Amino acid sequence: MSKLSKAKRDKRKKQQPKRAFARLSDQQQVQNHAVLTNEEGQVVAAIGLQGRQWLLSIGGQTMGNADDPMPMLAMLKHLANVQGKEGRKVDLQYSEGLGELIKVMAAEKELDADAYLDQLAAEFDGMDGEEDAEGEAAQDDADGAEAIEAPADAEAETEADDKPKA
16 A cells, blocks of 8 residues: 555545435434414424424424324314413414315315314313313212221221320
């Protein structure tokens, strides 16, 4: 090997064009497709596409991913409805691409896009009702358990009062 071979090799590397393909360690960018903003303009939740996975982000943290964005969009719509009922103004906006996907899915069900989203969000309303009913039943069970435990506690207090104190 000559003394100039390293210099020649380095010169040749500098003249080569940069590689066009992405490195394996590079993360793909997330493209926002649906954004839920509050009245101050802050993003509350978002749905984005990274590669072929749809990501749900709430409060700046990724909460989950899926192949289909419709359940996530229904969650955001439901969240917007709940916030609206509580008197907070929130706005749900989605991209044209996601809007087209909604229209296609709605056409399969023979609905318009808004009715389709409302139908999906209504499924979450039903779940809230079930959770409320379960919560009330659990509260009733807890109240019944406290009523059963109360006499035992009263007996323990009377026994403690009967014992002589040193």
